[in-house]
Amino acid sequence: GHSQSRLEFLRAAAVASVSVRSEMKAWVYEEYGSVDVLKLSDSVAVPQVKEDQVLIKVAAAALNPVDFKRRQGKFKATDSPLSTVPGYDVAGVVVKVGSQVKSLKEGDEVYGDVSEEALNGPKQFGSLAEYTAVEEKLLALKPKNITFAEAASFPLAIETAYQGLEKTGLSAGKSLLVLGGAGGVGSLVIQLAKHIFGASRIAATASTGKLEFLKSLGADLAIDYTKENFEELPEKFDVVYDAVGQCDRAVKAIKEGGSVVAITGAITPPGFRFVVTSDGEVLKKLNPYIEEGKITPVIDPEGPFPFDKVVEAFSYLETGHATGKVVIYPI
Ligand SMILES: NC(=O)C1=CN([C@@H]2O[C@H](COP(=O)(O)OP(=O)(O)OC[C@H]3O[C@@H](n4cnc5c(N)ncnc54)[C@H](OP(=O)(O)O)[C@@H]3O)[C@@H](O)[C@H]2O)C=CC1
């Protein structure tokens, strides 16, 4: 009928517009440094899709500390070549698919972390752009009940939270202490621990103004780190998830036989380091919890930041005091 042919026309036009357009707007840095090296260019090549990749028209992106640590040159030994388009987290619409793509098609609304290994050869052309090319296996369909901005807030942080908790052996009836419960990762660790891993008791640390926020996420005990030292409390935990870099103190807060997973900072045994691997299958597994409203996105109210305010967004994230995620929307 008329509407079907119109839809096909629009879809073809969308594809044609991309295949004709060879340049796009993107944030780029050509050298390592502070936010001053970030430039907004309008002549970056639209990425070509490899056989196992899809081309995404970016609707929203989110920032992670790894973006600014990488830009500062902290991972230069294993980084991809400069110049770099930063950005790991993406949400948007598929506009082109590679020849080996199995289940995604043009028009699909997707989200994910574009770099399978965060530190080892991350994407040179990331998500802070109008288009980005991503392997199908790193993506999942966006749940219908959340916006693109909310979807972009999840991937790297929720995969870090989930995979890190899996490694600790947290299971039903065990207790957990989260160091940095109000951050992008910590706010999801609390929710996943409660709703998926069945933790019987969750404690978390943050500063004075965020204690009620911790409880709203599902923490039973909110510890104000400006007033007390968690490791001096009488209560010990089966698991500590360190998202701050306090492993030397975390190991004093576990029960005999407990475990400490640390995602940043120096490691003190028996604590162990964990680094996230991007995986669309994790998002597919968590989608039902998001669709049921059990896991909810947390976007810092300073944002979302529009595309031309990425420098302001990084400056805010780099204060180390963002609540939940710093999102870039609209693009
Ligand atoms: N290994 C891996 O795979 C990954 C590592 N990371 C790393 O983990 C860390 C956390 O990442 P992310 O959550 O995105 O970071 P965020 O920038 O979102 O963390 C900000 C939060 O940290 C809290 N915070 C700061 N200092 C303390 C403290 N002393 N005690 C408790 N909370 C504190 C702040 O709360 P307040 O304002 O109350 O101080 C704020 O809410 C970063 O270093 C990041 O690089 C992140 C993802 C993956």
Ligand SMILES: CC[C@H]1OC(C)=C(O)C1=O
């Ligand atoms: C060594 C941890 C490193 O990896 C990620 C993804 C970060 O944010 C880090 O600090």
